[in-house]
Amino acid sequence: MATQHHNALTHALAGLPGPLPPSGVIHVAVPHTNRFTIVGNHLAQHAELSLVAIGIGVHIQSLPTGSEVGIKALASRFAEGERTIAAALRELEAHGYLSRTRVRLANGRLVTRTVFCNQPGAALRGGTVVTPVPMVAPAPVPAPAPLVAPAPVLVVAAPAPTPPPSPSPEPTPVPEESHPPVRVPSRTAPKAPRRPLPRPRELTPELRQTASAILAGLRSHAKELVLSEDDVEALVPGVAAWLERDAHPDTIRHALTTELPQPPKHPAKIVKHRLTVLLPPPLPGAQELAPVRRTLVIPLQNCDGCDRAFRATAPGHCRGCRNELTAAAA
Numbered sequence: 001m002a003t004q005h006h007n008a009l010t011h012a013l014a015g016l017p018g019p020l021p022p023s024g025v026i027h028v029a030v031p032h033t034n035r036f037t038i039v040g041n042h043l044a045q046h047a048e049l050s051l052v053a054i055g056i057g058v059h060i061q062s063l064p065t066g067s068e069v070g071i072k073a074l075a076s077r078f079a080e081g082e083r084t085i086a087a088a089l090r091e092l093e094a095h096g097y098l099s100r101t102r103v104r105l106a107n108g109r110l111v112t113r114t115v116f117c118n119q120p121g122a123a124l125r126g127g128t129v130v131t132p133v134p135m136v137a138p139a140p141v142p143a144p145a146p147l148v149a150p151a152p153v154l155v156v157a158a159p160a161p162t163p164p165p166s167p168s169p170e171p172t173p174v175p176e177e178s179h180p181p182v183r184v185p186s187r188t189a190p191k192a193p194r195r196p197l198p199r200p201r202e203l204t205p206e207l208r209q210t211a212s213a214i215l216a217g218l219r220s221h222a223k224e225l226v227l228s229e230d231d232v233e234a235l236v237p238g239v240a241a242w243l244e245r246d247a248h249p250d251t252i253r254h255a256l257t258t259e260l261p262q263p264p265k266h267p268a269k270i271v272k273h274r275l276t277v278l279l280p281p282p283l284p285g286a287q288e289l290a291p292v293r294r295t296l297v298i299p300l301q302n303c304d305g306c307d308r309a310f311r312a313t314a315p316g317h318c319r320g321c322r323n324e325l326t327a328a329a330a
Contacts, residue, residue: 037062040119049095052080053088057097060116069114083261096120195276197234198241211239214249218271222257224264231268238275245282 020026039058046054060069071089075082092098099115200207215232218225227235242252255278256271264270298311305321317325 042119042121043097046095049091050088052084053091056085056088057092057116060098061118069116070112092116197238197272197276198279199237200240200244203237203240207240207243208236210243210249211236214239214252215271218253218256221253222260224260224262225257225267225271227268227271231271235268235271235275238272238279241279242275245280247280 037058039061043049043054043057043061049057056074059074063069071082071086074080074085078085080088089098089100093100097117097120099117101113101115102110103113104110212232215227215235218227239252243249256274260270298313300309301312301315302309303318303321304315305317305324308318308320310318316322
């Protein structure tokens with residue numbers, strides 16, 4: 001089977017016009033008759049999109065209208081994970097190929113409407129929106145009929161033309177129902193500003209030295225986190241803020257090296273993000289941990305002898321009546 005395949009490929013290359021290039025790809029183009037999709041080079045050769053985003057864009061463009069193209073639907077179809085697919089969809093949104101908006105249906109249900117545009121630039125310039133149709137094989141073009149010499153024509157003088165009748169007033173055309181223009185939604189919603197890297201109240205030499213040692217030693221715990229000297233110098237205030245809040249160095253290393261994305265493209269950005277988002281609060285002091293003191297309130301009682309009000313834990317006599325009873329008893 002391998003020999004037959006090699007021979008077929010050799011014959012196909014021999015049929016190509018012109019000399020073959022010494023290196024690079026060689027195209028053997030066989031025309032498609034069915035099940036094909038026209039993809040523009042602006043997508044297939046996009047200079048800013050990743051290869052995953054280009055592949056997902058071509059896949060979505062080849063699907064019929066109504067197909068599920070959500071993150072979970074694509075993750076169940078391909079080997080890439082949900083994070084990789086979500087990042088690729090955001091790339092397509094940023095460059096205008098994809099638009100996802102929340103729409104409320106007539107029954108009150110909220111759904112996500114996904115629109116894919118095969119030419120974002122043409123759509124933004126007000127180009128014509130073409131409805132996708134199923135692709136079928138082109139109908140064979142009949143061969144032209146053979147040329148036959150025309151038969152001689154006898155020319156007869158025609159009678160004088162009669163004057164045309166007076167034109168009747170044309171009916172006023174009824175304007176067709178106008179449809180609102182298709183509006184392309186905005187590419188992406190404005191993102192919230194990123195939080196700055198935390199900083200300590202005072203960056204002492206001891207804090208700087210300990211923070212630098214922690215950052216430089218991250219590659220011993222996670223080989224992907226190799227930071228340059230400039231990265232370590234820029235991230236020192238963030239680690240110092242953790243140390244100032246009594247975070248143990250092992251706690252900081254665990255927060256920065258656990259469950260890293262694979263492969264980490266920008267280690268310094270990952271460390272900065274985790275130092276900012278996972279910053280623990282300051283430890284409570286002695287005043288915050290002190291027990292709450294409760295003041296004992298003694299209720300008012302009415303004296304059984306003189307009916308005066310006095311404070312006591314149980315009903316009885318006031319101090320004056322108790323003194324009189326004691327004197328009388330003596």
